[in-house]
Amino acid sequence: MDLAEIQAGRQRLARARRVAVLSGAGVSAESGVPTFRGPGGLWENHRPEDLATPQAFRRDPALVWRWYHWRRRLISACQPNPAHLALAQFEARVPEFCLVTQNVDGLHHAAGSRRVLEIHGSLWRVRCLGCGAAGEERRLDLPTPPSCPECGGLLRPDVVWFGESLDENLLGGAWRAAEESQVMLVVGTSAVVQPAASLTQVARRAGAYVIEVNLDPTPNTGQVDLSLLGRAGELLPLLLQP
Numbered sequence: 001m002d003l004a005e006i007q008a009g010r011q012r013l014a015r016a017r018r019v020a021v022l023s024g025a026g027v028s029a030e031s032g033v034p035t036f037r038g039p040g041g042l043w044e045n046h047r048p049e050d051l052a053t054p055q056a057f058r059r060d061p062a063l064v065w066r067w068y069h070w071r072r073r074l075i076s077a078c079q080p081n082p083a084h085l086a087l088a089q090f091e092a093r094v095p096e097f098c099l100v101t102q103n104v105d106g107l108h109h110a111a112g113s114r115r116v117l118e119i120h121g122s123l124w125r126v127r128c129l130g131c132g133a134a135g136e137e138r139r140l141d142l143p144t145p146p147s148c149p150e151c152g153g154l155l156r157p158d159v160v161w162f163g164e165s166l167d168e169n170l171l172g173g174a175w176r177a178a179e180e181s182q183v184m185l186v187v188g189t190s191a192v193v194q195p196a197a198s199l200t201q202v203a204r205r206a207g208a209y210v211i212e213v214n215l216d217p218t219p220n221t222g223q224v225d226l227s228l229l230g231r232a233g234e235l236l237p238l239l240l241q242p
């Protein structure tokens with residue numbers, strides 16, 4: 001851990017009035033939530049890329065739902081970790097702040113973050129394939145896909161699967177936050193899934209100072225202003241302290 005580099009990043013963040021954050025699964029790893037592409041990313045020998053698609057759900061809704069059922073139960077027992085908490089406390093000190101998260105686990109909200117854009121949706125919401133009705137669903141005793149109370153149609157998790165478009169308003173908000181930020185912090189994402197991965201370049205092109213925090217180098221690493229290799233739960237509390 002290079003303390004001089006952390007100090008440089010901390011000063012940039014402490015002075016900034018407009019900060020954007022892009023978070024990924026690595027932020028929740030220390031809470032016990034498996035990442036997608038790391039160890040533990042396979043579920044019953046299925047790759048997430050094979051389950052997180054509309055085709056997979058159409059082919060076998062019960063299988064895909066079972067994966068979500070397992071994750072919902074696992075995550076319901078997880079608590080926010082020091083990385084989530086440091087972000088929530090930091091938000092309170094920054095006039096213009098936006099936390100763009102790819103995570104669907106709800107742990108940023110649980111930590112007290114308010115200005116959050118969940119661009120890949122939420123595990124705690126469902127949406128009807130028949131009538132489109134959407135709403136919160138936090139029950140944990142649903143091992144098979146539930147049906148819609150309005151029309152009897154099949155309910156799916158209200159998340160964004162491969163090949164699906166992100167919500168226009170959320171993506172627009174994320175783009176604006178990246179463009180307008182003075183500092184962008186990119187934490188715990190492998191930076192391979194588009195369009196989220198492009199937000200780093202958007203921020204850089206608009207003149208932001210970009211800081212990446214990750215256990216390992218990513219495709220972004222060579223292009224950011226400061227790359228800090230290490231655990232988010234250790235680095236963020238240092239980086240985001242007043």
Ligand code: BJW
Binds near residue numbers: 192193
């Ligand atoms: C730690 C740590 C610790 C570990 N501390 N760090 C070019 C342009 C545009 C689109 C595409 C394109 N090429 C291909 C596409 C299509 C596709 C895509 O990007 N594919 C790539 C894989 C190539 N994108 C889409 O389909 C998107 N839609 C779209 O683009 O619509 C328009 C369109 C459609 C079709 C064609 C063209 C355009 C939608 C993407 C939706 C992603 N959905 C998922 C599932 C969500 C629901 C669910 O959770 O079940 O989102 S996939 C999965 O990946 C999930 C994540 O949010 C996302 C990103 O993963 P993340 O967060 O980066 O996690 P990992 O596991 O990859 O990385 C963890 C990182 O943490 C690692 O780096 C570790 O080192 C680190 N780490 N512990 C710090 N303690």
Ligand code: ZN
Binds near residue numbers: 128151
């Ligand atoms: Zn319905």
